[in-house]
Structures are given as structure tokens and as C-alpha cells.
Amino acid sequence: MSAAQAPRSAIAWGLRFGLALALLNTLLTFENRWPGFGVLYMPRLSFELCLMVVALMAWVGWRGDISRRSAGALAVAFLVLVFVRYANVTAPAVLGRPVNLYWDGRHTLELLSAAGHVLPVWQVVTALLALMVGLPALWWLVRASFLSLAACVSWPRARPGLLAATGALTVSFAAYVPDSRDTRWFFSLPITPTLVQQGALLARAWLPGQRHAALSESPAFAGDLSGLVGAQGPADVLLVFAESYGASTFDQPGQALALRPSRDQMADAIQASGRAVVSARVVAPTFGGASWLSHAALLSGVDTTDPADHDLLLTSQRPTLVSHFTRHGYRTVGWMPGLKRPWPEGSFYGFERLADDPRLGYRGPDFGFWRIPDQAAMALLHTQELDRRAPEHDQRPRFAVFPTTSTHAPFHPLAPLVNDWSTLTGPQAYSADMARTALAAPVSVTQTKLRYLESLRYQNSWMADYLRHHAPRSLVMVVVGDHQAPALASGAGASWDVPVHVISDDPALLHRLMARGFVPGLAPANASLGPMTWLTKAMLEVFDAVPAGNSPHAEHLASPPSNAHARSTSGT
Numbered sequence: 192m193s194a195a196q197a198p199r200s201a202i203a204w205g206l207r208f209g210l211a212l213a214l215l216n217t218l219l220t221f222e223n224r225w226p227g228f229g230v231l232y233m234p235r236l237s238f239e240l241c242l243m244v245v246a247l248m249a250w251v252g253w254r255g256d257i258s259r260r261s262a263g264a265l266a267v268a269f270l271v272l273v274f275v276r277y278a279n280v281t282a283p284a285v286l287g288r289p290v291n292l293y294w295d296g297r298h299t300l301e302l303l304s305a306a307g308h309v310l311p312v313w314q315v316v317t318a319l320l321a322l323m324v325g326l327p328a329l330w331w332l333v334r335a336s337f338l339s340l341a342a343c344v345s346w347p348r349a350r351p352g353l354l355a356a357t358g359a360l361t362v363s364f365a366a367y368v369p370d371s372r373d374t375r376w377f378f379s380l381p382i383t384p385t386l387v388q389q390g391a392l393l394a395r396a397w398l399p400g401q402r403h404a405a406l407s408e409s410p411a412f413a414g415d416l417s418g419l420v421g422a423q424g425p426a427d428v429l430l431v432f433a434e435s436y437g438a439s440t441f442d443q444p445g446q447a448l449a450l451r452p453s454r455d456q457m458a459d460a461i462q463a464s465g466r467a468v469v470s471a472r473v474v475a476p477t478f479g480g481a482s483w484l485s486h487a488a489l490l491s492g493v494d495t496t497d498p499a500d501h502d503l504l505l506t507s508q509r510p511t512l513v514s515h516f517t518r519h520g521y522r523t524v525g526w527m528p529g530l531k532r533p534w535p536e537g538s539f540y541g542f543e544r545l546a547d548d549p550r551l552g553y554r555g556p557d558f559g560f561w562r563i564p565d566q567a568a569m570a571l572l573h574t575q576e577l578d579r580r581a582p583e584h585d586q587r588p589r590f591a592v593f594p595t596t597s598t599h600a601p602f603h604p605l606a607p608l609v610n611d612w613s614t615l616t617g618p619q620a621y622s623a624d625m626a627r628t629a630l631a632a633p634v635s636v637t638q639t640k641l642r643y644l645e646s647l648r649y650q651n652s653w654m655a656d657y658l659r660h661h662a663p664r665s666l667v668m669v670v671v672g673d674h675q676a677p678a679l680a681s682g683a684g685a686s687w688d689v690p691v692h693v694i695s696d697d698p699a700l701l702h703r704l705m706a707r708g709f710v711p712g713l714a715p716a717n718a719s720l721g722p723m724t725w726l727t728k729a730m731l732e733v734f735d736a737v738p739a740g741n742s743p744h745a746e747h748l749a750s751p752p753s754n755a756h757a758r759s760t761s762g763t
Contacts, residue, residue, distance in 0.1 A: 201348075208343040211336040216240050218273045218333070220379035223280040230277070235379035238364050239272075245357050247337070248344040257341045259334070266333040270326075272382055279385050290385065388499065405503055410492040410728045412510040416519045417736035418700060419667065425588040426665040426697070427577055428516070428734075432486055432594040433650060434529075435602075437675030438472050438688035440647060441714060449644045453651035454713050460655035465664065466696045469709035472688045472719045473726050479677040485689075485723055486594065489671065490540060492727035505539040512727065513540045516590035526551070526572045526593040528563040542592075544576075555620030558629055561596035564606035566653040568593070570615035573661055598650055600677055602642035604629035608652055612661060643680035658694065668694040671726065688719045691726060703733040 219237040221230040250257065257265070275290075282290035343349060366374045419426045440446045461468050476496040477484040487504055488495045490511045495501040513523045523543045527534075530547035537545055551571050553563045576589050597605065607625055609615055654670070662668070672689030675681045692713060693704055705711070707729050708720045720729075 204343055204346060204349060207339050208349075211339040211343070212240070212244070214332060214336050215243075215269070215340075218269075219276055219382065221276070221280070223283070228281060230280070233379065236360070236377055237381075238360065238378050239381055239383060241357050241360050244340065244344065244353065247340055248350060248353060251341055251345045252350075256345060257338070259338065262334045262337045262341070263330075265337050266330050269333050269337075270330060272386075275386060276382050279382060290389070391499070406500055406507065406509070407494040407724070409509050410724070410731060412512075412515045412731065414515075414731055414735035416516070416521075416734050418703070418734045419588075420736070421665055421697060423665050425521070426667050426695070427589040427591070427663055428521075428667045428669065429577070430489075430512075430590070430592045431654075431668065431670045432482065432489075432592070432673045433670050434482065434595045434598045434673060435600065435643070435676040435680070436598060436647065436650070436670075436672030436689060437475075437681050437685065438672070438690055438715070438719075439675055439681040439685045440644075441472075441690065442686070442688075442717075443682055446640075446644060450647055450651070453648040453655075457651045457655040457658075458713055460659035461694055464658050464662065464696075466658065466694050467698065467701055467711070468692050468694045468713055469701045469704050469711055470690060470692045470713055470715040471704075471709045471726075472690050472715040473671075474687050474719050474722045475672070475674045475689045476723055477674045478685075478687050479675060479681070482594065482673040485671075485673040486592075488723040489727055490592070492724045492731075494722065494724055505536045507539075511540055512730070513542055513590065513592070515731070517541060517543065520587060521590045522576075522585055522587045524572075524576050524589060524591040526568065526576075526591055528553070528565075528568040529561055529594060529596040529599070552616070553620070554618040555615070556623060556626035558606050558621075558626060559604045561599055563596070564621075565595045565597040565650065566606065566609060566612075566657075567615040567620050568595075569653065569657055570612045573612075573657070574616050577663055577666070578661075579663075594673065595650065598643070598646040598676075600639075600643075600680070602639070602646040602680070604632060605642075605646055605649055608649065608656070610656075612657075639677075639679040640682075643676050664696055666695075667697070667700065668692075669730070670694070686719075689723075690715050700733055704729065707733070 216237050217232060219240055220233050220235040222233045223229070224231040247257075278290040344353060363374045364378060366372065416425070419428065440450055458468070475485050476488050476494065481498065484495045484498065484501050487493070487501050490513060491504060491509055493500070493504050493509060495504060513525075517523050523541070525537070525540065525542035525545040527545065527547045528551055530537075531549075534545075534547070548563065551563060551568060552575070553567055553571060555563075555567060558564055572591060572593060576591060578584075579586055604626075606621060606629055609621070614620055658668070669691065670693075671691040674689060675685050675687060678685065693701065693709065695701055701709075708716070710716050720726075
């Protein structure tokens with residue numbers, strides 16, 4: 192090659208290499224066009240593609256140019272990575288969680304079938320034709336790109352520059368220090384960690400013995416729930432996961448003082464309704480978010496501190512409180528106002544009825560992203576499931592699980608309290624002015640703690656009103672925080688402890704809890720009794736009957752509100 196021809200050849204090489212690299216890089220770095228199934232071009236660099244170029248250089252240097260057959264096989268493998276990339280960026284936008292190949296793979300056909308019944312025929316036909324034509328065309332383009340790259344990296348003059356560039360990129364990628372030195376700002380998030388994580392999940396789920404060995408032991412779901420049977424028959428059990436309700440609301444004097452009036456209101460309502468309350472604290476498996484880890488830990492009794500164990504648990508057939516209550520004749524209800532997307536893995540729990548946002552029947556105005564206020568969700572749950580006075584209602588006792596949303600960050604907007612609960616089940620639940628006023632309230636990062644406390648006052652108030660005026664007398668209500676609020680609200684150095692309150696008109700049941708460390712009143716003791724899974728075992732034990740004559744007296748259950756809150760503000 193002459194000197195006159197060299198610049199022209201270098202330009203041609205650059206164009207050929209650049210076009211091939213740009214196409215492959217685009218296929219590994221796109222993002223989701225939120226919210227939905229579309230994709231968005233993102234000007235980022237794939238570090239994994241950089242490594243592919245180095246591997247291709249090594250192969251060509253060792254074996255010579257790659258064949259078309261080898262390039263075709265490489266294109267198939269590359270398209271698998273593209274599919275993983277698409278699933279990785281689309282699942283959070285559509286499902287609200289990371290991709291889970293075990294569950295998403297099992298339900299892909301169901302989702303496609305459902306979409307096929309909803310979409311017009313022409314759209315379905317167009318999508319199928321695009322897939323039939325587009326996939327082979329994309330494979331051909333990827334194969335041609337790899338053939339071009341192989342030809343480019345075989346040019347000896349290009350190799351030193353490519354190696355130097357790749358080395359610099361590798362150093363930049365490796366020099367990244369979280370929260371300190373950002374040297375990856377121009378890289379797209381790698382796909383390999385998702386492949387490794389999902390591969391490990393599938394291996395542990397499918398290989399004999401792996402799933403059982405990885406998870407902690409389940410408690411013995413061997414009781415008969417006879418401890419819930421009173422004069423009126425089996426009691427309903429309502430398990431409320433109070434969103435972001437942490438022990439900081441007792442441990443920090445300022446928060447405890449701010450919440451004291453609403454806690455007094457709740458304690459008065461409990462006493463006026465003929466009930467009593469005992470409280471404790473346990474350690475949540477998560478902090479500031481990832482509520483599902485606490486839900487799974489308490490319902491199954493299996494440690495889910497490691498999110499990978501949570502994913503693995505949901506592929507198992509471990510028993511849960513839901514299956515336990517079902518086995519003993521209860522109607523089990525998952526009341527999920529915050530669930531807006533398909534939740535295929537929820538089938539693990541086995542709820543007889545799983546009511547998500549669209550299926551609750553709320554007809555009032557939206558209050559922000561978590562559009563259904565907790566009071567309205569509770570009114571709908573009461574009307575549809577807990578109030579069985581109408582003869583047409585299923586008369587079986589209920590075990591209902593209700594994760595709240597109104598105390599979820601950013602703790603805004605907050606619906607007003609409604610005195611007439613009957614209006615909350617209809618289209619006039621709240622006026623348009625109420626919704627506009629709530630949405631117009633200013634939001635500020637500097638006011639996060641104030642908003643958080645306001646949301647907890649709202650929680651205490653609607654619970655108090657429900658217990659005083661509407662709750663079935665024999666209802667056993669368990670309120671447990673799912674995790675501490677984010678540090679902006681919970682404060683620096685907050686523990687992972689969360690409160691748990693058990694409210695009932697059965698003194699014997701409450702005394703069995705006291706024998707395990709619970710204390711009377713709404714204020715828990717300062718020390719936690721154990722992890723969230725400890726609470727599962729404790730509830731299984733106290734929900735069983737005790738031998739005659741072993742039920743202690745209940746003189747100490749009625750704790751005056753002032754005494755309970757004196758404890759919450761002293762020594763904290």
C-alpha cells in the first residue's frame with residue numbers, strides 16, 4: 192500500500208469500523224421509553240462490546256478471519272444479549288421491578304395472549320409480520336457487523352490503537368468508586384450481572400436440592416388456629432403492612448412528641464371499642480425501601496435479607512401464612528392498592544383473591560401516583576370482605592393482607608380524612624376540590640420529615656376511626672412496619688427496627704403475646720425481639736389454643752394512653 196493510498200484506506204477503515212461498532216453498540220445500550228414497551232436511543236458505550244472487540248482481535252490474530260458460519264453463530268449469541276438488555280430495561284417500567292426470568296419466562300405466553308385479545312387485529316398482524324421480517328433482518332445486520340469488525344481488526348496498523356483505546360476504557364471502568372469517583376458516566380449499565388444473577392437463580396430453582404439448601408428453614412405451620420376461635424366463631428385477621436413505619440417514630444423524641452396526639456387518639460379508640468393492644472419491635476430485612484422483602488419474610492417465615500433469597504423463595508413451594516389460613520377454612524385476601532402492574536410471582540402466596548389497584552373498585556379521584564388513599568382502600572376492604580352481615584356474603588372468616596401506600600415516599604399528596612366512610616366506596620369519595628388541594632400542597636426535600644409525620648398522623652387517625660366505629664368486634668388487627676422510612680425522614684443512624692402492634696378483644700391471645708415479650712400499649716419496648724421471621728413463629732404459636740387453665744389473666748392489658756406515650760418519649 193503506497194503512502195498516497197494510506198490516508199484513503201485509513202478513512203475507509205474508520206468508516207467501516209465505526210458503522211459496525213455503532214450498530215452493535217446501539218443494540219446493547221438502548222433504554223426504555225418510559226412508560227411502556229418502546230426503546231430509546233442512549234448515547235452511551237457498552238463496555239462488554241469493548242471486550243468483544245478485544246476477543247475478536249485475539250481470535251483473528253490466532254486463527255485468522257472468521258467464517259460466515261461462525262459470524263452467524265456469534266450474531267445469534269449477540270441477539271440473546273440484546274433480548275436480555277430489552278428485558279432488563281423494560282421490566283422495571285412495565286412491572287415495577289427487575290426482570291425475573293423464572294417468573295417472566297413462565298408467563299410470557301399468557302401476557303402475549305392477553306395482549307392479543309386486547310389489541311386490534313391489524314396491530315397484532317403488523318407486530319407478527321414485523322417480528323418475522325425484522326428478526327432475520329436484524330440477525331443479518333449483526334452478522335455483517337461482526338464480519339466487518341473482523342476485517343477491520345485484522346489490519347495490523349489498527350491493532351496498537353485499538354489495544355490502547357480498550358486499555359484506557361478498561362482502566363476507566365475499573366477506577367470507578369461508588370459515591371466517590373465516577374469514571375463510568377459514559378458507559379451503559381452492563382448486562383453481564385443480570386445474566387449471572389438470573390443464571391444463578393434458575394440454577395438454584397431447578398437443580399435438585401439447591402433451592403432448599405440456599406433458603407433458611409421454614410417454621411412449622413402445624414397449628415390449627417384454634418386460638419382465634421371465640422364465642423362468635425373464628426376471628427378475622429387483618430395483617431396491615433404499614434408502609435415506611437419505622438421505630439424512629441418512637442426512638443427520636445421529636446418524632447414521638449409530634450405523633451403523640453394521634454397515638455393518644457388511636458389508643459382511646461382501641462379502648463373505647465372494647466379492645467386492647469400489645470406492641471413489640473422486630474428487625475426488618477430491608478431499610479428505606481424494597482417492602483416486598485419484609486412482606487415475604489413475615490408471610491413465609493424465611494429470611495429474605497438477601498434479595499436473591501427472596502427471588503428464590505418465590506420459585507419454591509414453601510408454606511406461608513396464606514396457605515396456612517386457607518388450609519383451616521379461611522378466605523384469604525391480598526388487598527394491594529399499590530400494585531399497578533402484573534405480578535405473576537404473587538401466585539406463590541396463593542391468595543384466594545388478589546385485589547390490585549384496578550380490582551379494588553375505587554372510583555374516586557387520583558391522589559398522585561399511589562392514587563388510592565389508605566382510608567378509601569380500607570373502606571373498600573371492609574365493605575367487600577370484612578363486613579359479612581349481608582346474607583349473600585361468603586361467611587368464612589377472613590385472613591386479609593393490606594400493604595398501605597399513603598405513608599410511602601414522597602409522603603405526598605395526602606388525602607383528607609372523611610367522616611362518612613360509606614361515601615368512600617363510591618364515585619363521590621372525595622370532591623375534585625379535595626384532590627386539587629392535596630395535589631397543590633408544596634413538596635420540598637427540606638420538608639420530608641414533616642411530610643412523613645403528617646402521613647403517619649393520617650394513618651393513626653383513619654385506623655382509630657375504623658376501630659372505633661366500623662371494625663368487626665372479633666377482628667384481630669396486626670399492624671407491622673415494613674421498614675424504616677428513608678434516611679431523609681428517619682434521620683441519621685436509624686436502626687432497622689420496626690414496630691408491631693396486635694389489637695384484639697381477646698385477652699388470652701394478647702397475653703400469649705406478652706409471654707413472648709410484647710408489652711401493653713402502643714409503645715414497644717426499646718429492644719427488638721428478633722428478626723421479622725421471629726414474628727411469624729410467634730403468631731403461629733399464639734394463634735393456637737393453649738391447654739385449659741393455662742390462659743393467664745388480663746388485668747394488665749388495659750394500658751392508659753398517657754402511660755403508653757410516656758414510654759414512647761422517655762429514654763429515646
